[in-house]
Amino acid sequence: MLELDGLCKSYDSIKAVDNISLSIAPESLTVLAGADGAGKSTLLKIILGLVKKDRGKIYLDQKPIGSDFSKITSITGYMPERFSLYTDLSVEENMNFFSDIQEVPRRRREDLKQRLLEKTGMLPFKKRRAGALSGGMKQKLALSTILLSSPDIIILDEPTTGVDPLSRIEFFNIIEELKEEGKTIIVSTPYLDEAEKGDDIVFIKNGKIIKQGSIQSLKENFPARLFRILPEGNIFKAIESIRADDEITDNVYIRGRYIKYMQSGTAGFIDRIPAKEVKKVSPTLEDIYLYYERNINAV
């Protein structure tokens, strides 16, 4: 089990990671979700020792790792935010290079390479230069290279940013398979539909964890009542008039032809919204994120 205790990192006056404590369960998929600049990448780099933390401790199987990050990196595969392979090398040459530097035994190598390229659907492209691959294929190749060392922990930093929707689905299918194989996976993403796939979801904003839990527990413990409102007349005019009302402006947002209203506490202001139809609905992960993101003090 990987545990983070009070991790902090500041760049001048900006707190990139602010007192983050987190337990990553083995053989689970943990998703770090948050907007760009929330501190997700910095947190992942701290775990790997690529960014020096200001404070805090990291434990692996309940033992502090101190400054010896090789305890983590030796069992971890890391895929950085951007494509981080060699564009002038072919798919196979990239695989060979990473096998070499990870010291994958020669007798296992060919079989492993074949299986990984098959698994990621990259086998027909093994002679193609990495620079000539599509965005989705590049990410699959990057994932294949980190799997060569058969890591126990897999850290993927925004692996599907800039990847087409079909490739994103395929990519997450592979991640699901890896989890089934018993890998511990940490993925950061700005996409909440991807976050839903996690066993544990960690919302991060301004370097802080604003909420954490399984999707089920997050939904069950959602502290507000959520309404879907079909406004009278033009939706934009309706939202304009609602936003002029200080007491409800922070709790409404447009989704399609509806306005969503989160009512926290007992005091409701729903009567102030001119509506054709009002329906109480269950929160989606997006609603949950928006609630905690807007009511950061409610955490």
Added chain:
Amino acid sequence: MRIFYLLKKELIEIFRQKEMLVIMFIAPILQTIILGYVVTTDVNNIPVEVINLSKNKAAYRIANRINRSDLFDVKKITNQPGDHLKTLKQGKAKSIIILRDRYDKKRKPLAYPEIQILMDGIDSNTSVIAAGYFNGIARQFILEDMRKKGFELPVESQTLIRFNPNLKSINYMGPGIVALLLTIISMFLTSITLVREKEQQTMDTLLISRLTPVEIYLGKSLPMALLGLIEMGIGILVVILVFGIPLRGSLLYLFLASVIFLFAILSYALLISTLCSSQQQALFFSWFSMVTFLLLAGLFTPVENIPKGLHWIADINPLQYLIKIIREIFLKGNGIEYFYKDLLILGAITVTVLTLSLLNFKRLVSK
């Protein structure tokens, strides 16, 4: 062993880039040839006007010698005075030689004329050399003429020039150009190598692999050193085969000096690479450093001419030592006993800068 995987990867990447191959292997040959012909201190074909206002036979013969010389391109020989300043301003000639009669106290013409040389001094170097040529021609003529008449000078100096008897500047510049090429290629290619890994985020991937920072550092620099030596070999072949510059000394010493120099210059380049955050910055830094090294290396002007305040830069400039050593080996055929001190200084520079850049690299990757 893991270093060699990185080395192999680097070489594959370099040889995959066709444009890079042209820059690395064709450009040095062309540059050596072009620089060899262009970067020369020899002064030839100086445009000259000769105005002979003398009735003297000697004046006529001196004017004739100037006209026959390959050193001058005589545009006009006349016995009419003209507007000399206008001629120089228009650039029709860079020198005007005026020959006039000289007279004794009794107003009787002397045997030899008065020679006045007017020079366009914008290019001071050419002017000084051209004036020397004129004086030499006139002095030679007068000496020969006096001997014919039975006079001997009481004291006469004899000059014996060793190592480069024809005073061909290509012999002096050629070996220096090889050192210069080695610097250009090594500086530019190496300074972007680490920073490119940073930009591509492949550095993070390497750092969490089993490679140690030292292995990454060496794995990135050794291919450049190897390529630098190949470039050096090409450069040496070009100066020997194209310009006929003799290699009088040991090729082994030449390569020993080059290897030590290469590590010094690679260390500088790697230091730049660790200090910069983009390839653009690294290239600018390299260009700036290279020009400074070049100007303070004694390639074009002797190191002794450098102002005292700037001597410390020249002292830590590895190019200065290589140029000195390479000329000694090429032209004088000197052995290591003549330049071992320079090799030691070069070694000390290498160790110091290498340590600095390695420490900086380690600091950088442990942020």
